[in-house]
Amino acid sequence: MIxxxxxGSLLSEVSARETVPALENYRLVRVPGYRRVFDKVGIVFISRHGESPDSLELASCSTEPDPACEIVAAQFECSEEDFLQLYEREHRYRWVEVETRHYLNGEVTVGRMCTGYADLDYRLNKCVTEAEYHRRVGQYYQGPLWRKDILPNPRYLGFCLQAAASQGADVLDNFLDSSFTADGRSLRDYLAARPELMTESPVSYSYR
Known part of the structure; x- marks a missing residue:
């Protein structure tokens, strides 16, 4: 088992089980030394959901090292076969092994988590040929995948907020305060400046 x-959206156990139906031992954990950042172009927003490749609201959630931060995440085990399917779905990320601490009892384990990549590294190490890159990315979108000028996709952001809220107010607060836009704003501050995005999710946000 892996x-x-x-x-992100896997903070919802329902969503996680839709993605990996045979998962085992779903639980909340803390991941010290990382923060979330919305800086990766979500190709699926273009290929399946009709977003314009010229839009700035294309960002999906990734992670990056930050020694001053800690994210609350979900952890579970799955078979090698299920992991390969998940790996394919999240092909544009880099996978790393991280130390986790059980949300309730502090038990320390390790798990595999998606984190940020670089465009050149992705092309060289995960797309063997230009034809493969075109199949995965180029037929839908021509620019860089990792950007500092993009904003969270509103529909996807709503899913993530609902997932965090489903785990309680403390987990939602962690999501708001340990997540950042590509240009460095906390998600809480970003939503305070964009109150119209609250209509994308039934979550009631609190600002402090």
């Missing part, structure tokens, strides 16, 4: 750490 242990997986999910930090």
């Amino acid at each position: 242990s997986v750490v999910g930090f």
Whole structure:
């Protein structure tokens, strides 16, 4: 079995079981030394959901090292076969092994988590040929995948907020305060400046 750490929509156990139906031992964990950042172009927003490749609201959630931060995430185990399917779905990320601490009892384990990549590294190490890159990315989108000028996709952001809220107010607060836009704003501050995005999710946000 392979242990997986999910930090976005997989914070919802329902969503996680839709993605990996045979998962085992779903639980909340803390991942010290990382923060979330919305800086990766979500190709699926273009290929399946009709977003314009010229839009700035294309960002999906990734992670990056930050020694001053800690994210609350979900962890579960799955078979090698299920992990390969998940790996394919999250092909544009880099997978790393991280130390986790059980949300309730502090038990320390390790798991595999998606984190940020670089465009050149992705092309060289995960797309063997230009034809493969075109199949996965180029037929839908021509620019860089990792950007500092993009904003969270509103529909996807709503899913992530609902997932965090489903785990309680403390987990939602962690999501708001340990998540950042590509240009460095906390998600709480970003939503305070964009109150119209609250209509994308039934979650009631609190600002402090």
